[in-house]
Amino acid sequence: MFYIFWLWKAWNTIAGSVFGTMLLKLWGVRLHGIVKCVGLPRLEIDPKGKVYVGRHVCLRSARCSNIAGVFQPVSIGTLDGGRIELGDGCGISGSTLVASREIRIGKNVLIGAGCRILDCDFHPVSAEARIHGGKGKCAPVILEDGVWLAAGVTVLKGVTIGRNTVVGAGSVVVKPLPENVLAAGNPAKPIGVIRRKEPQIIQTKNNGSIQL
Template sequence: MNKELLKKYRYFIISFLYIPRNFIFCFLKLGYWNKSWRFIKLPLIQKHSKATISLGRNIKLCSNPRKNSIGVFQKVIIKALSPESKIYIGNNVGISGATISGKEINIGNNVLIGSGVLITDSDAHPIHPQDRDINSKIKTSPINIEDEVFIGARSIILKGVTIGKGSVIGAGSVVTKSIPPMVIAAGNPAKIITEIR
């Protein structure tokens, strides 16, 4: 038996063995499961009982540093901790060791999210020191990441941002304002560098 065929059999057997684990994990965390999802090590998912986390088909979540070319330093983390939280992730999305946390985050189809990316739609704490223990004063604003966006490793996407279809966010960028479709943006704060033609 040649090596290529052995590799295929091994992949099939390992995938088959992970199906019960993924099924149980997803039903406990999300209440549903899709056989097209692929978890390379289990992600960390935290969800309020009334919150919504919706995952599309062919999702690939990588939490294993050996399976990413630059490594990952954490699991994929998805947190919807308030009752009104709604996190939607479309079809054919790849996420490596990133954190997605908030009340309203929409990620389109065919999106790639690099290692160590942080996507959060709130400031996490009020700005004024006297208000920092008052959760009701935390500012939030929805995030929309449109189809075919690529977010480079270690980038931070902050509240109220829309990233337009097909755009690329350079590694290590801090996105504080919306980015139009089909551009490359990078830096802190992220600025448009060039159009994608």
């Protein structure tokens, strides 16, 4: 069974990369070569929207692509001329990115399964405004180089996450986070500092530490 699984995964990777790259090009995405797609991503880019994908990017959409659990394809969409940029070396598993203004993902960013990155509210808070077709507020989202979002993280409008910061599973990020911290919670806030040494040590607020 092990070998059957890996043959199936290899097929999803080879076919997904060929047809996924073609699909991205058909939607007008600017690429730097073939994109590694394990399964096909879901795309919905409005005529004025812009999407840029860097080198060595991996999009994991098939259920077999990540043992942590992928329950939806990578979904990339723009509204009202929004812009999305994925830097070199990014990896995304079964997550959603929707930009009405701008989402900018730096280099070597990891986005775990089931994450949501949204730069807009979609609808206004006021019920009256919603009834009359009003639009929600928008603000750019920026993930700097080396950020890691664990599974199920939601990042909302106006957020910048600093370099090398790690956000714990299930967190909701509504305010900017500094670089080199471990953050978690709803709303997410720093709970530890990541020292840039070998071996890598996360120093937590209760003076404990985790060696990675």
